[in-house]
Amino acid sequence: MEEEESKNLEKLVKWAANLGITDSSSSTTNQNPCLSSSSSCLSHTLSVSNFPENGGRGLSALRDLIKGDLILRVPKPALMTRQHLMEHDHKLFLALHNHPSLSSTQVFTVCLLYEVGKGRSSWWYTYLVNLPRSYDVLAGFGEFEKQALQVDDAIWAAEKAVSKAELEWKEAKKLMEELKLKPQLVSFRAWIWASATVSSRTMHIEWDDAGCLCPVGDLFNYAAPGEEPKGFEDVKGLADDSRSLLTDGWFEEDVNSYCFYARENYKKGEQVLLSYGTYTNLELLEHYGFLLNENPNDKVFVSLEPNMYSSSSWPKDSQYIHQNGKPSFALLSALRLWATPPHQRRSVGYLAYSGCQLSADNEISVMKWISNKCHAILKNLPTSIDEDILLLSTINKIQDYSTLNELEKVLLAFGSEACTFLEASGLQSRKNGGELLVSRKTKLLIERWKLAVQWRLGYKRTLADCISYCDDISSSLSRRNYGL
Numbered sequence: 001m002e003e004e005e006s007k008n009l010e011k012l013v014k015w016a017a018n019l020g021i022t023d024s025s026s027s028t029t030n031q032n033p034c035l036s037s038s039s040s041c042l043s044h045t046l047s048v049s050n051f052p053e054n055g056g057r058g059l060s061a062l063r064d065l066i067k068g069d070l071i072l073r074v075p076k077p078a079l080m081t082r083q084h085l086m087e088h089d090h091k092l093f094l095a096l097h098n099h100p101s102l103s104s105t106q107v108f109t110v111c112l113l114y115e116v117g118k119g120r121s122s123w124w125y126t127y128l129v130n131l132p133r134s135y136d137v138l139a140g141f142g143e144f145e146k147q148a149l150q151v152d153d154a155i156w157a158a159e160k161a162v163s164k165a166e167l168e169w170k171e172a173k174k175l176m177e178e179l180k181l182k183p184q185l186v187s188f189r190a191w192i193w194a195s196a197t198v199s200s201r202t203m204h205i206e207w208d209d210a211g212c213l214c215p216v217g218d219l220f221n222y223a224a225p226g227e228e229p230k231g232f233e234d235v236k237g238l239a240d241d242s243r244s245l246l247t248d249g250w251f252e253e254d255v256n257s258y259c260f261y262a263r264e265n266y267k268k269g270e271q272v273l274l275s276y277g278t279y280t281n282l283e284l285l286e287h288y289g290f291l292l293n294e295n296p297n298d299k300v301f302v303s304l305e306p307n308m309y310s311s312s313s314w315p316k317d318s319q320y321i322h323q324n325g326k327p328s329f330a331l332l333s334a335l336r337l338w339a340t341p342p343h344q345r346r347s348v349g350y351l352a353y354s355g356c357q358l359s360a361d362n363e364i365s366v367m368k369w370i371s372n373k374c375h376a377i378l379k380n381l382p383t384s385i386d387e388d389i390l391l392l393s394t395i396n397k398i399q400d401y402s403t404l405n406e407l408e409k410v411l412l413a414f415g416s417e418a419c420t421f422l423e424a425s426g427l428q429s430r431k432n433g434g435e436l437l438v439s440r441k442t443k444l445l446i447e448r449w450k451l452a453v454q455w456r457l458g459y460k461r462t463l464a465d466c467i468s469y470c471d472d473i474s475s476s477l478s479r480r481n482y483g484l
């Protein structure tokens with residue numbers, strides 16, 4: 001961490017402690033936090049640390065933690081909400097009343113930019129200077145990064161994210177001008193930053209669907225909820241309320257605070273992670289600007305023919321391939337019915353809907369259909385898995401380069417996509433002792449390119465694993481039934 005960054009973090013921790021943000025497990029408020037010798041520690045439970053391979057800045061355990069332990073409490077007055085910002089600024093309050101058609105998140109995004117515009121005089125300054133300077137969410141993808149996703153559905157999702165952001169920005173511009181925001185805060189770039197802050201850092205609250213920004217609570221990095229959040233439902237009798245068991249933090253009226261609980265046991269020094277909910281990798285990229293190599297909630301959708309969808313009543317979004325290559329329950333069930341002659345579907349429907357195989361022949365034709373489909377998709381994509389692996393290792397290498405000469409040498413030797421990158425980056429540079437340094441903008445572009453390649457590689461690996469899975473099943477059925 002840079003020196004300035006760590007100083008800002010120290011100030012944040014002190015500021016948070018003064019507001020009663022505490023990681024003490026005691027339920028009484030106004031502990032005396034920040035007694036720890038280390039300035040990035042809250043006091044008893046958590047410390048701000050860096051996890052380069054796992055989300056960057058995050059929170060580590062200062063002691064062994066037990067699943068279900070209360071690990072952080074953030075009192076309501078320390079939560080940044082639209083209501084809080086409006087109540088403390090009459091000009092903002094009046095201006096917002098003239099724009100009732102803006103959505104709650106558009107309003108919160110404007111509020112955030114307005115607060116940033118106050119600079120040091122903002123009550124939130126210590127919090128705001130610790131926000132990331134940029135995000136890699138899909139809405140910030142340019143043409144090059146969008147195309148690097150390669151898969152139509154993903155390119156379409158990125159295009160939709162960009163056009164949604166543009167539309168929301170245009171709609172909110174009048175309000176921002178009325179509030180006399182500085183031109184750089186009215187820019188589309190600033191909008192992407194603020195809306196990504198809102199989408200990637202806000203926590204759910206009952207009284208405002210824009211959510212709240214939760215100092216310190218928003219330093220938890222993400223771990224996907226497991227398939228079965230077993231056991232957690234027993235913690236503190238929470239099973240019967242509407243709080244999603246897929247998240248580990250919520251607002252509690254009785255203590256007037258946002259409370260966070262350990263989702264599993266942690267050893268001292270380990271990173272404490274939070275589940276923000278269930279997301280595929282494309283959704284993580286869209287809302288948070290990162291993805292997981294291992295994501296139990298990732299899904300690959302393959303397009304089916306209309307008569308395949310209509311042969312069963314499974315919703316389209318339940319028919320997909322899991323990250324490990326296994327077809328989903330609904331996809332198998334739908335295809336088993338589709339591969340059954342229409343006049344027999346009624347009589348075997350109950351078996352198909354309960355997840356049973358219908359016959360060896362039926363199963364083999366389903367497996368062959370899926371396998372062929374995956375082959376066809378892979379064949380139509382511009383690069384293979386091996387090429388993507390090689391490209392990814394090259395991108396990892398160039399991320400460490402500081403001069404454009406080094407970067408260009410490697411990329412020019414690489415091939416067409418790398419050359420397109422060089423064009424797209426415009427080689428933003430500045431002279432320094434005769435060397436052209438890689439600019440911050442180019443580094444961000446490399447990071448987004450890497451995410452796009454990681455995403456498409458994950459997609460292709462899932463298809464390849466699905467081919468192996470289906471081929472194994474059809475050959476073992478053929479052997480067993482026909483001695484082939």
Ligand SMILES: C[S@@+](CC[C@H](N)C(=O)[O-])C[C@H]1O[C@@H](n2cnc3c(N)ncnc32)[C@H](O)[C@@H]1O
Binds near residue numbers: 053132221287292
């Ligand atoms: C709520 S913040 C978490 C704290 C954040 N690392 C920070 O420095 O402020 C969410 C952001 O952290 C990053 N992040 C969280 N979990 C991650 C993970 N498992 N892998 C990579 N990045 C992650 C993403 O940039 C995401 O948008």
